[in-house]
Amino acid sequence: MPSPRTDNDTFIHRARRTQLVDTAIAVIADLGTDRATISRIAAHAGVTRGVVTYHFRDRTSLFDAVVAHVYELAHRELDTRVHTTNDPRESLREFIIGSLDFYADHPAAMAALSAIYRSPDTPRSDRAEHRSEITDLQDILVAGTKSGQFRDFDPSVMADTIRAALDAALVRIRSGTDIVGEKRELWAIVDGATRITG
Amino acid sequence: MPSPRTDNDTFIHRARRTQLVDTAIAVIADLGTDRATISRIAAHAGVTRGVVTYHFRDRTSLFDAVVAHVYELAHRELDTRVHTTNDPRESLREFIIGSLDFYADHPAAMAALSAIYRSPDTPRSDRAEHRSEITDLQDILVAGTKSGQFRDFDPSVMADTIRAALDAALVRIRSGTDIVGEKRELWAIVDGATRITG
Amino acid sequence: MPSPRTDNDTFIHRARRTQLVDTAIAVIADLGTDRATISRIAAHAGVTRGVVTYHFRDRTSLFDAVVAHVYELAHRELDTRVHTTNDPRESLREFIIGSLDFYADHPAAMAALSAIYRSPDTPRSDRAEHRSEITDLQDILVAGTKSGQFRDFDPSVMADTIRAALDAALVRIRSGTDIVGEKRELWAIVDGATRITG
Amino acid sequence: MPSPRTDNDTFIHRARRTQLVDTAIAVIADLGTDRATISRIAAHAGVTRGVVTYHFRDRTSLFDAVVAHVYELAHRELDTRVHTTNDPRESLREFIIGSLDFYADHPAAMAALSAIYRSPDTPRSDRAEHRSEITDLQDILVAGTKSGQFRDFDPSVMADTIRAALDAALVRIRSGTDIVGEKRELWAIVDGATRITG
DNA sequence: TATGAATGAGGGTTCATTCAT
């Protein structure tokens, strides 16, 4: 008996997987990873528990699919924006604004991703693997420092900090803050933090 | 119930509680709240599970003790530093540097606190109660804006962002970054983010 | 939660539930409610503990099923008998004899019901709900007093006492007394207690 | 070190035991045997848990002491009353009225005794042992039948039934029924049940 | 493709009991 989890690739199969990933995202975003049990996800999707474990080998595999899905989304919607310009400051601005737009468009997806990456117990195989799919923030920062547009800072610390700031913004956005204000405030913060001191 | 969990105050009792709180902090910091089960904490402390439930009514109560302990630590080590000056920029600087110093001194404690406050399932009774004991970052920011030392920003967004940046720094510090560099970099970032634009 | 505990209705499912309810009745009747743990019931049924919690959400739900089952039994076997006549004394006699017959047919079921209703800790959701399904003894007594067949007594005290007498008879029947003798003796007692004094 | 549970017989020792037995009675009557844990009894008595297990080898032993105490009470207050007359009907009447008086005077004691004897899991060593201390109801019944004052019934069934009726009355008395009415009603019932049929 | 059934590990909690002080 061929395990459909690996080789099957029918339409229904793909549709079910997509549906379950979407549901998982919603449940994880709402309840956190721990309470996002297979039972709850199945119930939320209107299917029996067995369906989930039929399409995904195990919980780890489902959560991996969630991560992959969100990264793919982000890749599609964000990367092109950042690469429309070669100007580091412009790129950085696009990255910030674009990220916030992305959060506003897919708050659950992003929240799920954060939740998964935050909880150390949540099973996932990869982590680093997908990171590269996304615009490398650090590259932008290094380029800006080299070009003299940014002041001289530790790019890894700065990248880390900016990501943390974006994460915090996500929480606010999910609770309904004004997205326009968020963009303005956050860009002002990041701009100030990177700019050459007068 | 004349359970020692509430009224006992012998030396051994206090010592055990302290030991268990410390162990809980270590386990929570390492594994996260969900995997910080009573069993694991007990094993890590080299005692049987019963010892934990003997000294703490339940898991909630143990986690509450952890929160209280860390807040007390932070209060003692941080608050006085910030209040030595009335200058908002100086206060902010003290807050940043002091926080990082505190993280360097008690990395696990701070990580545990973060973990507890982050996970929505983790049982804890208070939350807001202790918050006020600690320096209110937002007050400093508002004061600085009023005094004209800081630019005009949304203080709640700024406070949120700074806290997120500190949280991210904590992770780096726990993995062994140079604390001096961290202080320099983070203060530069925060200073730049709040400063009046040239 | 698409748990089979609620909506499933397959043959196996019903069979298991019936089996477990029957086993629960036996164990409760033998050991009392407190010692009728899920473990013991499962062991007695020859299944693992998980099977029980799979088919019944929790212990309360299992005990509720027991209560419902016994009430349904009693309803079917007893109610019709009592209502075949309108004569209060005849009704009362049918109630006594019928109850004892029922006890003889289902001694464990009745013992379990008694045990559940007696223990205040035992979880059960309903209690009063089903009471009405069964013949209301007190109504018969009031009717008999009004019609002049019974002497003038407090009907609630009398009903309470008769029920207690039946409960005591149940214990004897379970230990193997002669059912014919029980019927004769108990009816003589109740008849004498309610009859008009010569 | 001499275990005080067995041989010690100081004043304090006896006083403590009495106090604990009294408390146990109150707790058992209120909460039932299962919830009458050592902790709760100790708390209710205002002592630590250790005190209880110091004075009583184990829970069984404490419950045994409760049983013995109540039997002794009943013996003192009830037996003499019954034996003031040789007339079986008078004796029976004294037994009924006297029992109800006793229940009214010591409702908790009697309720505790019932609770202990009812629950099969409750640890107790004796049961039958003490029964003889109390007036043997069955003897009265047999005597009355022989003397022709009572009709011809199975004395063990009748005794059992009367005891059950008294138990039911105890519950009502504990919830505050009129004791005078109870005496009247119950004696009428028992009298009717035993009397020669007109 | 789907699912009902079963399993067993593990979690938190309560409690009687033992023991050293």
Next chain:
DNA sequence: TATGAATGAACCCTCATTCAT
């Protein structure tokens, strides 16, 4: 006498997972 400390068994419950159909 008294008690604080510790222990371990047992409880109910949740869940991920496996398997036969």
